[in-house]
Amino acid sequence: MTTVLLTAQTVTPQGVALTWTAPDVTDGVSFTNPDGESILLVKNGSASPVTVTIVTPAVTAGQAIADVTLAVAAGAIGVFRFNPSVIFNDSSGKVKATFSAITDITCALAK
Numbered sequence: 001m002t003t004v005l006l007t008a009q010t011v012t013p014q015g016v017a018l019t020w021t022a023p024d025v026t027d028g029v030s031f032t033n034p035d036g037e038s039i040l041l042v043k044n045g046s047a048s049p050v051t052v053t054i055v056t057p058a059v060t061a062g063q064a065i066a067d068v069t070l071a072v073a074a075g076a077i078g079v080f081r082f083n084p085s086v087i088f089n090d091s092s093g094k095v096k097a098t099f100s101a102i103t104d105i106t107c108a109l110a111k
Contacts, residue, residue, distance in 0.1 A: 003027040003096065008038055008111035020106035028098035031109050036083035038111055040097060044072045045104035052078055055096040058087045 004024045008031065009016050020043060023029045031038060044050050054068040065087055072078035080097070082088040088095045099105055 003030045006031040006107060006109040008109045011110050016110070018108040018110065020108050022106055023097070023099050023102050025102050028096060029107050030094045030096045032093050033082050033085050033089050033095045034093060036085035038082050038095065038109060040080040041108045041110065042072055042078040043106045044074055044076055044078070045106065046101065047074050048101070049073050050105055051100040052080070053098045054080055054088065055098070056087055057090045
């Protein structure tokens, strides 16, 4: 399979009706994050919690920075911000998120 590439949806003063996308079963989602202003929303429509892992490829003082994990409860929405981008962006300027399960999980990217 392949990572689902999300496109940022611009939030204006008038608001935005978000489009939600299911992640890939193995590779999750990824998106460009050029300025660190991206916000990932993960909606858990399942009956069980799901763990979202945000890959942090950065290294500081020779030590890898631990990935960010969050358990999103059943029926809840998890929200992630990626600033500073130097911690979260890979060498191609993308952020990657993986999921412990994807049944009834959807994602949206806002900016």
